[in-house]
Amino acid sequence: MIKEYLYLMRKKRSDRNHLIYKITCLPTLDEYIGVTVMNSTSVKKAMKTRWKQHCYKAQVVSPDWSLSESIREHGEDMFLIEPLEIVRGRMQAFDREAELINTVIPSLNTKKKTTGE
Numbered sequence: 193m194i195k196e197y198l199y200l201m202r203k204k205r206s207d208r209n210h211l212i213y214k215i216t217c218l219p220t221l222d223e224y225i226g227v228t229v230m231n232s233t234s235v236k237k238a239m240k241t242r243w244k245q246h247c248y249k250a251q252v253v254s255p256d257w258s259l260s261e262s263i264r265e266h267g268e269d270m271f272l273i274e275p276l277e278i279v280r281g282r283m284q285a286f287d288r289e290a291e292l293i294n295t296v297i298p299s300l301n302t303k304k305k306t307t308g309e
Contacts, residue, residue, distance in 0.1 A: 210285030211238050212277045212292065215246070217262050217300065218270050224259045224300035225276070227289040235275050243273050259300040 208229055215224040228242040247268050250260035263271070276292065279285040293301055 210279050216272045222300050223298035225292050225298050227285050239273050258302045
């Protein structure tokens with residue numbers, strides 16, 4: 193009981209490291225820029241975990257995103273994922289991701305329009 197109470201009182205961390213990464217579709221050179229929390233100290237492990245999530249979402253959850261469509265069309269092995277920056281703090285990471293997206297304008301960061309839109 194005391195342990196549960198202390199857990200609820202604990203302040204949520206806002207100073208974690210976040211990885212900003214780029215995914216490139218090798219056949220088309222289309223790009224995607226994203227951010228993920230670094231739960232581990234390994235950049236490679238963080239990228240691998242996030243890539244698996246993208247692949248799962250492409251098949252099961254979010255078929256209307258450009259990245260998901262590209263994964264289904266070209267296959268999971270046709271992508272290069274590489275780290276861009278490590279940023280400390282959640283909001284700083286999301287702000288930096290937005291800056292990079294506005295600068296690079298990656299084509300896979302968009303949602304596909306459906307016929308009703």
